[in-house]
Amino acid sequence: MNPITIEATQYTPAIRLDPSGAWLIAGKSYPENTFEFYKPVMHWIEVYLAQTDSADITLDMEIVYFNSSSSKLFYDLFDLLDAKRSTHKITIRWLYDPQNESALEAGEDFIADFEFLNIQLTEK
Amino acid sequence: MKYNELEALLEEGKIIFLTYGGFLTQSLIAGMIDALEKEVRSNDLSTKISTHLFTIFIELAQNMMNYAKAKYGSDAERYAKGLIIVGMDSDPRYYYVISRNIVDASDKAKLTEHFEELEGLDKESLRALYRAKRKAGKEKHHQGAGIGFVEIVRRCDAFEYTFTPIDTEHYYFTFKTIIHQPQESL
Numbered sequence: 378m379n380p381i382t383i384e385a386t387q388y389t390p391a392i393r394l395d396p397s398g399a400w401l402i403a404g405k406s407y408p409e410n411t412f413e414f415y416k417p418v419m420h421w422i423e424v425y426l427a428q429t430d431s432a433d434i435t436l437d438m439e440i441v442y443f444n445s446s447s448s449k450l451f452y453d454l455f456d457l458l459d460a461k462r463s464t465h466k467i468t469i470r471w472l473y474d475p476q477n478e479s480a481l482e483a484g485e486d487f488i489a490d491f492e493f494l495n496i497q498l499t500e501k
Numbered sequence: 502m503k504y505n506e507l508e509a510l511l512e513e514g515k516i517i518f519l520t521y522g523g524f525l526t527q528s529l530i531a532g533m534i535d536a537l538e539k540e541v542r543s544n545d546l547s548t549k550i551s552t553h554l555f556t557i558f559i560e561l562a563q564n565m566m567n568y569a570k571a572k573y574g575s576d577a578e579r580y581a582k583g584l585i586i587v588g589m590d591s592d593p594r595y596y597y598v599i600s601r602n603i604v605d606a607s608d609k610a611k612l613t614e615h616f617e618e619l620e621g622l623d624k625e626s627l628r629a630l631y632r633a634k635r636k637a638g639k640e641k642h643h644q645g646a647g648i649g650f651v652e653i654v655r656r657c658d659a660f661e662y663t664f665t666p667i668d669t670e671h672y673y674f675t676f677k678t679i680i681h682q683p684q685e686s687l
Binding site: 387388407408409441442443444445448449452474476477478479480482486489490 | 527530531532534535547548549552553555556559560563566628631632635636638648649652656
């Protein structure tokens with residue numbers, strides 16, 4: 378599979394997905410149509426998870442602020458990963474600015490929702 | 502709001518960071534966020550408060566944009582006139598975001614029901630509701646699973662709303678959120 382690299386814009390994050398398992402989503406996320414914007418990203422991940430029997434995946438999520446449909450989309454993304462946690466070694470690093478209380482809360486909410494996923498809160 | 506009312510607010514020191522009336526597009530919203538980020542930096546707002554302001558602004562602005570598109574389609578630009586204001590007031594200092602747009606009677610009913618559900622919920626209950634709605638909205642891929650206003654209410658200290666009749670079917674829907682500046686950071 379080819380890696381995906383998407384540059385950040387005013388309202389969408391930088392995204393890097395690599396077959397090595399080093400993934401990154403970083404920036405602001407409030408696209409006009411969130412599900413259209415993330416469609417190729419979700420598709421790439423679905424194909425990757427289907428084609429690999431096992432893999433070490435580290436997803437760095439460093440989201441400054443986001444709209445509610447992005448929140449929903451991240452939930453769906455974690456749900457995809459959660460379904461593969463028995464075969465794939467998945468680590469999600471939720472990176473947050475300690476001054477940004479809501480980014481920390483958002484990370485805590487995901488941990489509560491996916492209690493068996495390895496989601497690590499990491500101060501920047 | 503009349504122009505002289507706006508001017509009066511400015512003179513009273515109720516500082517307005519941003520006001521826009523008209524049809525909202527994504528690129529306008531992004532431009533306004535850029536302007537807000539500059540305001541926030543020059544006013545030394547905490548990261549916590551500024552993130553709340555951006556998030557509330559984005560939710561309200563995109564709500565109005567999406568509502569206009571759904572309601573008027575390609576005529577949205579001609580008919581959908583939204584108003585959005587972000588400002589600061591003092592004594593004690595607080596920030597506010599106001600949005601106003603035209604909604605029809607059935608949406609008034611839906612919104613009222615939703616707000617009545619949110620009123621009186623404390624932060625932890627709002628958080629639980631947000632998580633439950635996000636989880637339940639798993640297959641709803643075209644909206645934020647109905648969590649937009651829950652997000653807004655989670656991030657403000659108070660909200661108020663009014664529906665002012667225009668005719669039998671239409672109302673001006675005005676929604677105001679208030680964010681207090683914690684005393685210790687003044």
